[in-house]
Amino acid sequence: MNMELIVSLCKRRGFIFQSSEIYGGLGSCWDYGPLGVELKNNVKRAWWRDNVQLRPDMVGLDASILMHPRVWKASGHLDHFTDPMVDCRACQRRFRADTLDDAPWVHYCPATKGNKFEVPAGEPCLHCGARRTLCPACGKGELTEPRQFNLMFKTFMGPVEDEAAVTYLRPETAQGIFVNFDNVLQSMRLKLPFGVAQIGKSFRNEITPGNFIFRTREFEQMEIEYFVNPNDTIGGRPADEAWHERWIEDRLAWYRRYGLRPENLRLREHEKDELAHYAKRTADIEYHFPIGWSELEGIANRTDYDLKQHAEWSGKSLTYFDEERKTHVVPYVIEPSAGADRSLLAFLVDAYREEEVRGEKRVVLRFHRELAPIRIAVLPLLKKRAEIVETAHAIRSRLARRWVTVYDDTAAIGRLYRRQDEVGTPYSVTVDVQTVGDPARAEVGDQKVTIRDRDSMEQIRVPIDTLESVLGRLFEGDSWERVAAGSARAEGSG
Ligand code: GAP
Numbered sequence: 001m002n003m004e005l006i007v008s009l010c011k012r013r014g015f016i017f018q019s020s021e022i023y024g025g026l027g028s029c030w031d032y033g034p035l036g037v038e039l040k041n042n043v044k045r046a047w048w049r050d051n052v053q054l055r056p057d058m059v060g061l062d063a064s065i066l067m068h069p070r071v072w073k074a075s076g077h078l079d080h081f082t083d084p085m086v087d088c089r090a091c092q093r094r095f096r097a098d099t100l101d102d103a104p105w106v107h108y109c110p111a112t113k114g115n116k117f118e119v120p121a122g123e124p125c126l127h128c129g130a131r132r133t134l135c136p137a138c139g140k141g142e143l144t145e146p147r148q149f150n151l152m153f154k155t156f157m158g159p160v161e162d163e164a165a166v167t168y169l170r171p172e173t174a175q176g177i178f179v180n181f182d183n184v185l186q187s188m189r190l191k192l193p194f195g196v197a198q199i200g201k202s203f204r205n206e207i208t209p210g211n212f213i214f215r216t217r218e219f220e221q222m223e224i225e226y227f228v229n230p231n232d233t234i235g236g237r238p239a240d241e242a243w244h245e246r247w248i249e250d251r252l253a254w255y256r257r258y259g260l261r262p263e264n265l266r267l268r269e270h271e272k273d274e275l276a277h278y279a280k281r282t283a284d285i286e287y288h289f290p291i292g293w294s295e296l297e298g299i300a301n302r303t304d305y306d307l308k309q310h311a312e313w314s315g316k317s318l319t320y321f322d323e324e325r326k327t328h329v330v331p332y333v334i335e336p337s338a339g340a341d342r343s344l345l346a347f348l349v350d351a352y353r354e355e356e357v358r359g360e361k362r363v364v365l366r367f368h369r370e371l372a373p374i375r376i377a378v379l380p381l382l383k384k385r386a387e388i389v390e391t392a393h394a395i396r397s398r399l400a401r402r403w404v405t406v407y408d409d410t411a412a413i414g415r416l417y418r419r420q421d422e423v424g425t426p427y428s429v430t431v432d433v434q435t436v437g438d439p440a441r442a443e444v445g446d447q448k449v450t451i452r453d454r455d456s457m458e459q460i461r462v463p464i465d466t467l468e469s470v471l472g473r474l475f476e477g478d479s480w481e482r483v484a485a486g487s488a489r490a491e492g493s494g
Contacts, residue, residue: 003290006348007212009363013423015039015348015373016213028209028216035423036344038373038404040220043344044199046258046370047222051197058195058224059188063176065201069167072152074313075175075306077168080277082148085207090141096207097146106139151204153217169203174335176200177225178306181318192320192331193243195226199340211291213341220340227331229322230304240280240332244301247336248283251297255285255343259368260350264288265296278305287346296346297338304330347371351424357457365424366455369475374425375403376471379416381432383409387439391464392431395449399429399468403475421454427471428452435464453480460487 010016015036019029032040052058072078084097101122108114111128116139124131135141153169156162170176177184177196184196199222209215226243234242248267255265270282282300286293307318307330319328351365369375376399380392392407399405406425408416413430420428430450437445449467452459458480462470473483 001290001349001352003212006290006345006352009352009422010036010212010348015423028206029218030213030216030341035373039347039367039371040340040344042371042373043258043347044220044222044340047254047338047340047343048197048199050254051195051222051224055195057193058197059184059190061177061180061184061196061198062200063173063180063198065170065203066155066157066167067170067175067179070313071175071179071310072168074309075178076277076309077152077171077175078150081152081171082150083207084146085149086143086146088135088138088141088143091135091138093135093137094207095136095143099208100136100143103136105134105136107134108139149205149207151206153203153205171204172202172337173198173200173221173223174225174337175306177223178310178318178333179314181227181307181310182316185320192227192229192232192322193239195224197222197224199223211289213345214289214291214294216341219342222338222340222343224334224336225302226334226336227320228334229320229329230332231322231325231329240301240303240334243334244281244283244299247334248285248299251299251336251338252285255287255296255346257368258347258371259366260287260346264346264350266293268293268295276300278302287342287349289346290349296342297336299334299336302333302335304332306333307331362418362421364421364454367424367426369426372424372426373404374406374420374423375427375475376405377416377420377425377428378405378407379413379428379430380407380409381413381430385433385436387436387445388431388433391436395429395431395464395467399471402468403471417452417457424454426454427474428454429467430459453484456480458484458489460484460489462487 013035014033017031017033018025019031020026052060085094086097087094104118104121107117107119107125107130109117109125109127117125119125135143152171154166155169156165157167158165177198199220201218202221203218206215206217209217226247228239228243230238230240232239252265256262264287266286268284268286275282280301280303282298284295285297287296311318320331322329347367351367353364353366355362355364378392378396380388382388396405396407417428430452435445435447435449437443447464448461449464450459450461451470470483
């Protein structure tokens, strides 16, 4: 599996397009097409339902992207949210200094009359002993000393572009939650522990974005700030540490529940020297992307750092009154922080399969039924028979009230099934001659349709009257085998 395969499928089938493509594209910016927006909405909806609506200890928030500039001074982003950057003196390209050793490098070796070699990651040239002090792109220019580059996008509020008008596009959604801590606490009369969740856009002027939607300059985060009383203990352990463990387990289970294969998921603890300036402990959930094991979500214990910083810089108290101990405390924060785009990429990559069916290749996206961008396709077997087409349209309209349902009659049935497989549609419903009968021969139809299962390619025949309830059972999680056992198997599969 390589990323090009996914990028090409995404473009061909309307998931993701390069931004501003007709103008030559804008680096690292991507647009979600008709199927991409459905898939992304489904990922966000599943996250919101499971982490906010189904939990008694969680509430939601939607804060603005532009915030008071002092927020970023207090949070530490103005001073610390930097990456070390080096420039090539020859081709002027820029690179992150801390990742230079991660990849092989191209070297024009002076000891071999300028012959070009690819030197393995982190190693010196075998011939001249040079280490990577040369540009990883052109291989010729010397690199400058690293200097710190702030990743926040600067902009101006209002018509005057001077220092007083400077503000920033938020680089994380988290700060919108911290500055609203007291508003949410008071308005919702919450008791610790509780969490506030938010989904929204974040912006980072990454030095080296890339790998499709894995690292972009504009992306969407799904973040939780879970506030815990630091004086509490759970099973003899500080409550913040116990909740940190619980969230790590919960978040791993969430990815598995929506179909990511366990062998493609792992946890990675941050070493002390890589912890963010606010973190006591961070564990990353990593996914085995086509580019290798990489971060999907970070789960940090941010302690009381942010609330204390904002209290100090704003002059407003951001504490919680502990009724039991009759004292004000600054809660600790556990932060499960996921990327919506990165999650979508993981679900796409994990769902992708190439199978052989009767000697032919079938590409299928085995999406979890709740994530699939199209849930049902209604397909007429013959588009020249008006009764078949009308019945199929009527079924589509009825089902579309509950699920994203499409109608397609632009090819023969076998090809229509393959097209739906390739975008991961879990069920297709076919209307045929038997359904509607043939008035010319005074034959009445049986008013039954065929449901085809994407994964097994099996088919069952059910009365139109029961179609919605059968599909309802399937979408609520009843297995195909059980539903099929109670229905008539239809002939054929494909
Ligand atoms: N509030 C904590 C925070 O923002 P982070 O590890 O920098 O932590 C959290 O980001 C998640 O946001 C990452 O695990 C990733 O899924 C996503 N993310 C971060 N930078 C990204 C980028 N440039 N492009 C796409 N997703 C990104």
